Amino acid sequence: MEAAQNTSYGGNDSDGESYTPRTPRRTPMACIFCRGRKLKCDGRPTCANCHKRGLLCSYIPVSAQKAS
Ligand SMILES: [Zn+2]
Numbered sequence: 001m002e003a004a005q006n007t008s009y010g011g012n013d014s015d016g017e018s019y020t021p022r023t024p025r026r027t028p029m030a031c032i033f034c035r036g037r038k039l040k041c042d043g044r045p046t047c048a049n050c051h052k053r054g055l056l057c058s059y060i061p062v063s064a065q066k067a068s
C-alpha cells in the first residue's frame with residue numbers, strides 16, 4: 001500500500017483578491033480609551049491621546065478577555 005503521494009503542493013495560492021497592503025491585518029494594540037473613541041493608539045504605556053487628556057491609559061490584558 002502506497003498512500004504517501006501527497007506531494008501535489010504546487011499551485012497558485014492566490015484567492016483572486018487584489019494585492020495585500022503593507023499593513024498586516026492584525027488588530028493593533030489600543031488602550032481602552034482609544035478603542036472606545038476609535039483613535040489611533042501608539043501603544044505606549046501612556047499613549048499620546050491619554051497623555052494629552054491626562055487620562056489613565058490602561059489596556060485590556062489578553063488573558064482577561066478569556067472567560068474561563
Ligand atoms: Zn491609546
Ligand SMILES: [Zn+2]
Nearest residue numbers: 031047050057
Ligand atoms: Zn491610552
